[in-house]
Amino acid sequence: MPRSLVSTTRHRRHIVALIAILFIAVASTFAVIVLRSIDTIRNTANQIDDARAVDAASGAIEALRSQLSGTIHDNATWDGAYKQLNSITRKYWIIENWALTGSDNPLYDTAVVIDVRGKVIVAYKDGRDLGIDPTSYFGPDLDTLIAQAYNVKQKGGPVPVQFIQTGGGVAVVGAATIRPRISATRVEEGNLYALIFARHLTPSVVNKLSQVFRIGGMTLNLAKDEQMLNVPLDDVWGRHVAYLSWPSKLPGSRSFLAVRSQLAIGCAILVLFLAAIGMVGLAIIRKLREDEAASRYKAFHDPLTGLANRAGFANFLQNAIAEANGSAIQLHLLDLDGFKGVNDAWGHATGDRLLVAVADRLRAELPSYAFVARLGGDEFSVVTIGTQDALEHRVISSGIQRAVSSEFAIEGRLIQLGGSVGVSVVKDVDAEIGELMRTADIALYQAKDLGRGRTVVYEQALNAVRNERAMLEAELRQTLCGEGIDVKYQPLVDAGSQEIQGVEALARWSSPTLGPVRPDIFIPIAEKAGLIDVLGMQVLERAATTAARWPSIGVCVNVSPLQLQDQSFVRRAAEILEIAGLDPSRLTLEITEGVLITHPDQARRAIAALKALGVKVALDDFGIGYASIGALRKFGFDRLKIDKSLAAELDGDQKAADVFHATVALANALEIPVTAEGIETQSQAMIARLSGCDLLQGYLFSKPASADEISAHYFSSPKISVLANP
Numbered sequence: 001m002p003r004s005l006v007s008t009t010r011h012r013r014h015i016v017a018l019i020a021i022l023f024i025a026v027a028s029t030f031a032v033i034v035l036r037s038i039d040t041i042r043n044t045a046n047q048i049d050d051a052r053a054v055d056a057a058s059g060a061i062e063a064l065r066s067q068l069s070g071t072i073h074d075n076a077t078w079d080g081a082y083k084q085l086n087s088i089t090r091k092y093w094i095i096e097n098w099a100l101t102g103s104d105n106p107l108y109d110t111a112v113v114i115d116v117r118g119k120v121i122v123a124y125k126d127g128r129d130l131g132i133d134p135t136s137y138f139g140p141d142l143d144t145l146i147a148q149a150y151n152v153k154q155k156g157g158p159v160p161v162q163f164i165q166t167g168g169g170v171a172v173v174g175a176a177t178i179r180p181r182i183s184a185t186r187v188e189e190g191n192l193y194a195l196i197f198a199r200h201l202t203p204s205v206v207n208k209l210s211q212v213f214r215i216g217g218m219t220l221n222l223a224k225d226e227q228m229l230n231v232p233l234d235d236v237w238g239r240h241v242a243y244l245s246w247p248s249k250l251p252g253s254r255s256f257l258a259v260r261s262q263l264a265i266g267c268a269i270l271v272l273f274l275a276a277i278g279m280v281g282l283a284i285i286r287k288l289r290e291d292e293a294a295s296r297y298k299a300f301h302d303p304l305t306g307l308a309n310r311a312g313f314a315n316f317l318q319n320a321i322a323e324a325n326g327s328a329i330q331l332h333l334l335d336l337d338g339f340k341g342v343n344d345a346w347g348h349a350t351g352d353r354l355l356v357a358v359a360d361r362l363r364a365e366l367p368s369y370a371f372v373a374r375l376g377g378d379e380f381s382v383v384t385i386g387t388q389d390a391l392e393h394r395v396i397s398s399g400i401q402r403a404v405s406s407e408f409a410i411e412g413r414l415i416q417l418g419g420s421v422g423v424s425v426v427k428d429v430d431a432e433i434g435e436l437m438r439t440a441d442i443a444l445y446q447a448k449d450l451g452r453g454r455t456v457v458y459e460q461a462l463n464a465v466r467n468e469r470a471m472l473e474a475e476l477r478q479t480l481c482g483e484g485i486d487v488k489y490q491p492l493v494d495a496g497s498q499e500i501q502g503v504e505a506l507a508r509w510s511s512p513t514l515g516p517v518r519p520d521i522f523i524p525i526a527e528k529a530g531l532i533d534v535l536g537m538q539v540l541e542r543a544a545t546t547a548a549r550w551p552s553i554g555v556c557v558n559v560s561p562l563q564l565q566d567q568s569f570v571r572r573a574a575e576i577l578e579i580a581g582l583d584p585s586r587l588t589l590e591i592t593e594g595v596l597i598t599h600p601d602q603a604r605r606a607i608a609a610l611k612a613l614g615v616k617v618a619l620d621d622f623g624i625g626y627a628s629i630g631a632l633r634k635f636g637f638d639r640l641k642i643d644k645s646l647a648a649e650l651d652g653d654q655k656a657a658d659v660f661h662a663t664v665a666l667a668n669a670l671e672i673p674v675t676a677e678g679i680e681t682q683s684q685a686m687i688a689r690l691s692g693c694d695l696l697q698g699y700l701f702s703k704p705a706s707a708d709e710i711s712a713h714y715f716s717s718p719k720i721s722v723l724a725n726p
């Protein structure tokens with residue numbers, strides 16, 4: 001997958017995730033703020049109402065006290081009352097006016113009159129005599145209260161009123177000195193009386209307070225009730241005697257309860273909304289993931305075969321190397337033999353079908369742990385990770401060879417392919433893809449070089465071979481650009497008279513660094529480097545020029561199949577002959593059968609054109625390949641050269657001699673003359689002659705020699721006899 005594509009998809013995914021997170025964060029913050037606000041409103045409403053209730057309760061207590069204070073003040077500051085205190089009927093008067101009224105007076109229920117010496121004159125509660133001493137009924141606080149009352153000297157001064165725990169419960173109690181209203185009346189300080197009124201906080205009193213001041217559920221309690229709101233009732237020392245308590249109305253909470261269902265619905269909607277957004281987000285992310293997976297698949301796979309493509313292969317190899325963890329990585333590179341021919345002959349559609357079939361076979365023949373990829377064209381790769389042993393490599397190699405070697409049935413045709421395989425094994429975890437590819441490539445190159453259907457495992461030596469080839473290629477290029485290729489000539493003699501009939505021109509080259517290099521080595525290098533055309537033309541030019549100086553013997557020149565692919569070859573050959581002044585009929589071009597199979601039409605055209613020019617064409621190296629005698633006629637060859645390997649077998653091998661004999665006989669039957677090459681012994685020469693070969697070539701007669709040596713030996717006198725054994 002292209003990096004840009006990966007990064008955009010990843011980028012988009014990040015943005016979606018970010019938006020989702022942001023959204024959820026904002027929504028939750030919002031929800032928290034709303035809930036917090038509702039809570040604050042609730043609490044504040046509760047607090048405000050509680051404060052109001054506490055104020056009201058405090059007001060109620062204050063009202064209790066001021067009512068009692070006012071009542072006491074009004075009764076104690078009374079001329080009539082003051083006068084009565086010194087009469088003998090004072091007790092009856094007090095009972096009549098103050099004590100009995102306590103039974104139904106809403107302002108007080110208890111009335112006590114005590115003189116300055118502490119003598120109790122009257123002590124009544126609820127209109128009846130109290131029955132016990134007021135001090136023990138009210139407790140010691142009564143004396144303190146009375147003392148405070150006596151201390152108030154001027155009339156109209158404050159009446160001390162406090163809460164006291166009496167024998168009858170909690171009461172609000174006040175005291176004042178009984179004084180005349182008119183200031184003219186003399187007051188005897190030694191003859192003073194105190195008037196004490198008390199009002200007990202009975203349940204009905206508390207209830208009334210509760211109603212008047214609108215505080216529901218108010219009760220009197222001796223201890224503070226933490227679950228309720230409380231207002232203390234203080235004694236003369238400021239101590240809390242009791243509490244008025246009532247439950248908080250919690251209006252905020254009640255409002256909250258009222259709106260709770262709406263709030264719940266709102267929250268549910270919010271949650272649903274968030275969930276919907278989340279689901280949409282998830283769907284988007286899933287879609288993006290699918291898109292990413294799809295484009296990743298596309299980027300890493302070959303649409304034709306479904307195998308991994310070059311990018312997929314590189315990706316796999318990269319991960320494999322990263323995770324190899326000490327185990328070896330084996331790379332097999334497969335190059336199909338003969339695929340190009342199929343494509344050229346039957347078109348790309350057939351070629352494509354063949355590639356699909358090859359991919360299917362590879363999948364079927366190779367173990368499942370082998371990673372197969374198509375690198376492009378007809379090149380495939382197989383990667384395995386595991387042991388370094390040769391067995392592992394052989395399993396894969398033979399699987400590959402099995403896959404490509406048997407015939408493919410495509411569109412009714414039976415197509416025979418083959419595969420060259422280069423193998424590289426890295427044992428080093430630090431290996432790089434580039435190095436693995438390079439070494440497998442070198443091995444593949446070597447495999448192709450050795451011929452079809454080979455598997456070559458890369459070794460260090462191959463690398464050296466490759467380097468040497470590269471060096472030779474550079475040097476050869478230099479030679480061709482400079483002084484040109486050298487040519488030697490090997491005589492072709494008449495089978496009977498052994499007189500020279502012609503020569504074969506053979507290219508010779510000496511590397512500046514390695515010395516003489518065999519044509520078997522440098523011709524393929526020239527072919528691969530695209531130098532064969534120049535080389536071939538140089539040989540032709542030299543041979544033609546040289547032969548033109550000699551009497552009318554023939555000259556044979558080797559032509560690479562690649563040269564024939566060039567449309568201008570025949571024209572340029574004609575030009576060379578023209579310039580050299582050589583009669584075209586003296587020239588024979590030797591071509592090997594390869595071109596007949598790979599480019600039959602081209603070969604036919606070229607041969608026809610050469611023959612039209614008057615040049616002869618010979619089929620070289622007959623007997624080692626597939627070419628049949630039939631091909632000789634089909635392509636119009638003028639001559640057949642039997643390969644030297646067949647001549648080499650003639651000594652003592654009757655079967656070989658029979659085959660040789662039959663071959664020559666067949667060619668002769670088609671009136672095609674035959675040259676036997678590689679003749680080294682007299683017996684070989686004899687068999688060849690008896691079989692029907694008219695020309696013989698070989699070390700027996702002469703090794704390839706320079707033009708001067710040929711001239712000196714054959715075309716001047718006296719003859720130099722070194723050539724028979726140079």
Ligand code: C2E
Pocket residue numbers: 490505506507508518519520523536539558559560590620621644677678679680697698699700704
């Ligand atoms: P070829 O065309 O079959 O050439 C004959 C080869 O056989 C020559 O090898 C020659 O030296 C060798 N030979 C001759 N007599 C004997 C013998 O009695 N015994 C043995 N064992 N070998 C003998 P050379 O010169 O090494 O050339 C090898 C091949 O290189 C040639 O095989 C030809 O295919 C190719 N070649 C040489 N020169 C050229 C050229 O100018 N152009 C092209 N395209 N190929 C060339």
Ligand code: CA
Pocket residue numbers: 504558590620
């Ligand atoms: Ca030849």
Ligand code: CA
Pocket residue numbers: 620621641643644677
């Ligand atoms: Ca030959």
